[in-house]
Amino acid sequence: xxxxxxxxxxxxxxxxxxxxxxxxxxxxxxxxxxxxxxxxxxxxxxxxxxxxxxxxxxxxxxxxxxxxxxxxxxxxxxxxxxxxxxxxxxxxxxxxxxxxxxxxxxxxxxxxxxxxxxxxxxxxxxxxxxxxxxxxxxxxxxxxxxxxxxxxxxxxxxxxxxxxxxxxxxxxxxxxxxxxxxxxxxxxxxxxxxxxxxxxxxxxxxxxxxxxxxxxxxxxxxxxxxxxxxxxxxxxxxxxxxxxxxxxxxxxxxxxxxxxxxx
Numbered sequence: 001x002x003x004x005x006x007x008x009x010x011x012x013x014x015x016x017x018x019x020x021x022x023x024x025x026x027x028x029x030x031x032x033x034x035x036x037x038x039x040x041x042x043x044x045x046x047x048x049x050x051x052x053x054x055x056x057x058x059x060x061x062x063x064x065x066x067x068x069x070x071x072x073x074x075x076x077x078x079x080x081x082x083x084x085x086x087x088x089x090x091x092x093x094x095x096x097x098x099x100x101x102x103x104x105x106x107x108x109x110x111x112x113x114x115x116x117x118x119x120x121x122x123x124x125x126x127x128x129x130x131x132x133x134x135x136x137x138x139x140x141x142x143x144x145x146x147x148x149x150x151x152x153x154x155x156x157x158x159x160x161x162x163x164x165x166x167x168x169x170x171x172x173x174x175x176x177x178x179x180x181x182x183x184x185x186x187x188x189x190x191x192x193x194x195x196x197x198x199x200x201x202x203x204x205x206x207x208x209x210x211x212x213x214x215x216x217x218x219x220x221x222x223x224x225x226x227x228x229x230x231x232x233x234x235x236x237x238x239x240x241x242x243x244x245x246x247x248x249x250x251x252x253x254x255x256x257x258x259x260x261x262x263x
Contacts (some may be wrong), residue, residue, distance in 0.1 A: 001025070001165070004054040006073070007064035008033065008040050008218060010131035010238045011090050015169070016046045017060060020140070022168040027260040032069070048055040051077065060086045060161065062127070063118075067091040067110065070117050078120050086158045089114045092187050095144035096221070107182045111152070123153035124182040125162050128192045129171075131238040132246040137169015137195070148198040150205060152182035172198045175233035176205055184208040188217030194254045207257070216256050223252050 001024050005012045006185035008030040020026050026046040030037040041048035055061050055077060063070065070091065073249055078087070093101065093110045111124040126134075130220040133145055139146045149166045151159045151173055157172065163173030185191045224232050240246060 001060060001161075002058040003027070003165075004029070004056075004058040004061045005064060006030070006044075006051060006054055006062065008036050009064060011126055011134070012056070012064040012235070014042075014131060014134040015064070015087060015126065015194050015236075016040060016219075017044050017135075017167065020044045020046050020167045024165075024168070027054045027058065032065070045139050055081050055085075058085060060088065060165070062088045062090060062126070063114070063122075064090040066098060067101070067114070075117065078118055081120075085156075086119050086161055087118070087122045088125055089122040090124075094217070094221070108179065108181055110186060111179055111182050115179070121154060122179070123151060123155070123158050123162050124179060124185070125149060125151045125166065125173075128185040128189075129195065130193050130246055130249060131235075132240065133193075133195055133250075134169065135238060136246075140170070141167055141172075144149050145197060146170075146172050147195050148174055148201045150174050150176035150185050150201055152176050152185070153179050158213055174198050174201060176202070183210055183213065186213060186217075188213030188215065188220065188256070190257045193250065195250050216259060219259060220253065220256055223256075224249070 003019055003024050003026045005016055006029050008028055014184050016028050020102050027049050028037060028040060028046045028156040029051040031051050037048045089111045091110060091114060093104050104110055105161050111122055115122045120177045134194055137147055151162050153159050166173030182203045189208040191201055194204060196204055231242050
């Protein structure tokens with residue numbers, strides 16, 4: 001497939017590496033960090049292009065930039081993009097990073113807010129897995145214990161295309177429902193960074209409680225910070241320092257659901 005990726009942070013870089021290796025034609029763009037763009041292009045053989053060009057002549061577009069940066073995309077970026085091109089949103093809302101977004105604070109689902117900002121329907125995927133897992137834990141289809149990713153959206157065909165792209169990354173993809181339910185895989189839910197098999201993930205999505213997730217999201221950041229000075233910053237590299245591993249982080253997220261939250 002022809003894929004355009006906007007953003008070359010951890011998620012964007014992981015997707016580019018694996019999709020190029022799987023035989024897809026990948027374009028990458030990142031006006032925020034041109035040096036990272038050039039380095040990734042050399043490493044992966046993805047084509048580095050300006051943001052205005054990354055959406056042209058592609059079948060799938062993935063936006064993988066911080067949520068607060070979505071409104072900074074050119075207002076006409078998607079105007080000439082055909083309706084059958086699939087747009088995938090990978091963002092997560094962290095108020096400390098993204099600044100407070102009133103609509104989301106009042107209950108709007110993050111990806112519905114993204115769709116509103118860019119004026120196009122989106123598919124939600126690739127946001128509820130650790131970057132380390134994406135980079136290192138993919139397995140061939142049929143491998144026992146294969147980790148799964150959930151996909152939300154309102155276009156069944158588009159979701160099946162994304163499920164196929166997830167398989168190319170080395171994970172099982174599942175169609176989890178409409179976009180309005182995508183909060184079930186956002187930070188603070190049982191499906192966020194708990195690295196589950198497909199049956200386990202479906203069960204975790206069903207256990208999510210929307211009103212609890214923002215508080216658990218904020219609590220998880222405190223736990224990560226308590227791992228040691230600089231640990232949160234180290235996650236920006238996709239690796240782990242201070243003696244902790246991805247398994248320690250996954251276990252923290254799995255225990256989070258059991259926390260008592262003040263009402």
